[in-house]
Amino acid sequence: MPTYKAPVADTLFVLNDVLGYERYANLSGFADAGPDMLEAILGEAAKVAENVMHPLNRVGDEEGCVRNADGSVTTPKGFKQAYDQYREGGWMSLSIPAEYGGQGLPYTVHSAVGEYMSSANMALMMYPGLTQGAIAAILEHGSDEQKQTYVPKMAEGVWTGTMNLTEPHCGTDLGLLRTKAVPNGSGGYKISGQKIFISAGEHDMAENIIHLVLARIEGAPEGVKGISLFIVPKFKLDDDGNAGERNGVSCGSIEEKMGIHGNSTCVMNYDEAEGYLIGAENGGLKAMFVMMNEARLGVGMQGLSIGEIAYQNAVSYAKERIQGRSISGPKAPEKKADPIIVHPDIRRNLMNMRAFNEAGRALILWTALKSDVAHRSEDAKDQEAADDHLGLMTPIIKGVLTDKGFEHAVMAQQVFGGHGYIEEHGMSQFVRDARIAMIYEGANGIQALDLVGRKLAMNGGRAIQAFFKEVGDFCEENRADEKMAPLTKALKKGLNDLQAATMWLMQNAMAKPDNAGAASTDYLHLFGLVALGYMWARMAKVSHDKLAEGASLPIYDSKLVTARYFMERIMPETGAHLARISAGADSMMALEAEAF
């Protein structure tokens, strides 16, 4: 059975030592979660993750969800009780504004907590996770009445939310969607159509489910310009605002999936269900993106979460399993063989995972702080810069951390040898669960296109220029420091490759747009390497400074080793990415479709 321990010390290192969490005390909500409170919250969250969520992870995989003959869905044994504990503990409402029943704490804190919970039980955490996205959309685009009607119950967790986008013939290309909305004459709409792959679409954990549904109002323009967003509750509300009469929406079936069996992935049928427009008529795409952006950061987090728990279990196994002798002489002569952690190729796997996870955590928390600045700062310039960062990093966090999270689940499984392939040890579940994060909320190829096609040139490239400057300045400021020089040199080389790739795109993508598409995934990962490398450089800098001040925590020493590992063994991949990007689209696109 896998085990899990929330990396609280590492979260605190990143927030306090590296990112200067205290500097944000002026932002609303931060005063209520100062350093001591932060530590207390994380400690409590760790307990819930380790003791409540995690023990149900395997159960969820084995039992899955069951759709009953009446269309209701039963979640795995214990899920409802754990969810109740979660919401009663107030974890659901951490960063929801107080005026809607939340606690108004920083999104950063919610984000730190979210990592632990998703590590412990990704499938279970999707129920509250989707609810967060729905809340965000209602808060951003809903009317005051809609906010007051829906958000408090959702923040309390007695109601959950969903996102209904995909239809059988329409995934990425939402312009093709057919679900219909017809005015019902009393201010609402009758929604009809079929949605698929709806996570948490039906279940037994909440009193009501608030579906946010993309549909096309009768007579609306074709394509994405004719899409609107609707609130469709599973139960219509009675006069007191409680769940009342059943609405015309039901779960037609549950998908049989590769993983996340504990989450019910539903085909949802809408049969003249009563729905209420949220945001502007035909403004659905914009409203939907609020949910999507929130969800994309959450999915990137899932990549890190699974990568982390898979890593922890690979480490435990590598310390316990004895097999063979160290090539440099026995390390456990009293045993019949050495623990396999002595073998360099096992270490390679462990160090790779560690180097990505720790930098990934820093990147997520850095971005979460920017999100708080973007939403809570009163300085327009700070807000703008933070918002730029958020837009830029969202596809990178989603795309890179989920690709890597899956890769690391596979790596961790490999450390177990044959024992990793049988379900008993739980490593297969991590691989199967992590796989979905590369696909949903915009497949990673779409993230890459979002970066190259939208984020790169937005506002004249303001966001990337700011990022390049920040990383470049850091390298410049620290290159005279001989302890930092090997790291800043490697980082600068990566930054140079990224800037060269950016230049190549500016010069070659306009004339031939296929060049942008052909470069996109490599550009995404190249950007990710530099962003993660920058996190390592900053973590190393702080560690050097702390050690110079006389601190002697082992975390500082191990950060320095891992930073060096990242720069030596991972950063050099930027060269291959640049070579591929500069190759252009010709050989990729030359074959006729018939030649395949």
Next chain:
Amino acid sequence: MPTYKAPVADTLFVLNDVLGYERYANLSGFADAGPDMLEAILGEAAKVAENVMHPLNRVGDEEGCVRNADGSVTTPKGFKQAYDQYREGGWMSLSIPAEYGGQGLPYTVHSAVGEYMSSANMALMMYPGLTQGAIAAILEHGSDEQKQTYVPKMAEGVWTGTMNLTEPHCGTDLGLLRTKAVPNGSGGYKISGQKIFISAGEHDMAENIIHLVLARIEGAPEGVKGISLFIVPKFKLDDDGNAGERNGVSCGSIEEKMGIHGNSTCVMNYDEAEGYLIGAENGGLKAMFVMMNEARLGVGMQGLSIGEIAYQNAVSYAKERIQGRSISGPKAPEKKADPIIVHPDIRRNLMNMRAFNEAGRALILWTALKSDVAHRSEDAKDQEAADDHLGLMTPIIKGVLTDKGFEHAVMAQQVFGGHGYIEEHGMSQFVRDARIAMIYEGANGIQALDLVGRKLAMNGGRAIQAFFKEVGDFCEENRADEKMAPLTKALKKGLNDLQAATMWLMQNAMAKPDNAGAASTDYLHLFGLVALGYMWARMAKVSHDKLAEGASLPIYDSKLVTARYFMERIMPETGAHLARISAGADSMMALEAEAF
């Protein structure tokens, strides 16, 4: 439902056009399989794979194997009938020597056929596949009587074989094994112990199962020097050599695994089972390696096989699924959207898979021909060179093609978006099945150590020097040819990186052995890239020549495009591998185990 079409034309291109199959006509068995016969055999094999094996692939995954209360195992519906057709068609005995009831055809033909069968149904093909390994070990190490007793029935397929190595506490490190063999006073041994992860350990498809079991004879030396190999039939043989009385071996349970559900992976319990020594006392490791080497090539093949069928289905989906418009203008204006194959990032996935699969097929067939030369040539020098090649390429084929096969199954699944994650489309099965090939028959980390620790320096580096010379000469001979120059230049750059890495290892691994272990996986993949790149250069050369001669088959044009793609987009990875190798083991090994 996935589909499958055996790539017969590509196999013939590789064998006839690239590898000069006709030149081997002097080797025994090749005269019986001249070019026309070869084409006929492949055509028949394609039908069996497509029409008999493939339709059962999903069934096997869904039903799995069932252990009954009496310890017998029931395989999925239809498996026995398909296996009967397979063995009655003579596919089992293709390359087994005629004196043991086989057809004595080239191993190369067996290998070409094997790819199709494993693509079509990997789990089913493991039953005959393991039998091939057991036959090879008996032919190489068995007494004449053992050969005559066991091989004909196994070649006919009425008996199958297994390999019994792993025990709960002992996988890679066979020195730890505990299964005991005690002389029974009548020339045989009583075998007792438990083996795990035994593929095809128990099933209902054959009249008898011949287990080859590693065990330690009472009083034998500790470690690998005290291991012997035994034949332990499920049913002891009666006086006529037919299956008689039940032996003391039974299936204790079936593992619940991530994939290959159609194959029964058994815990096998030996309770004073009657066994017969094969090969020398305490010479078990050597005898076992005959099976292992045969099996490793077979497993490398599985990587290619799944990569190929996954690719084919990704191509079909990419041609059918319409979503979005080409960035360079609509390609199917009559439809509501373009097929997704117009999008560069989809193409990138398809071209990557294609570029590896076609070169992987060439590498396997090239090596299969060398295997035939090694075993059938009468020229000692040719034999030696071929044997060198075989030893060198075995870990590369096993390690690289299975890593890539899995990666490509994941890539193909990604092309399907959300539809790839649900089991209905069968893409998840490819991922789950392909995963095991990276683990069994020596996890890929072990392949890398075999390459760096054994194969590299064997006979003073004779094998790698010959390979370097062949590839270097090819580049030199073709660099003046302006059509070939871009390819040979890229190949030469890769070769230079490989040679630099080899030099680095020679200079740095002796003094500090951890440097070898730290470099091993990167070295394996670096070597693989150069070997596959060399295959592409040769395929391109032939295609240019054929086109110059006036041939106009589309295969030649598409080979040229794909060769270019490989050199532009895949070959540049050699630089990152070299950088990692040259970084050495320091940052990898610096942390104490407790720091993890």
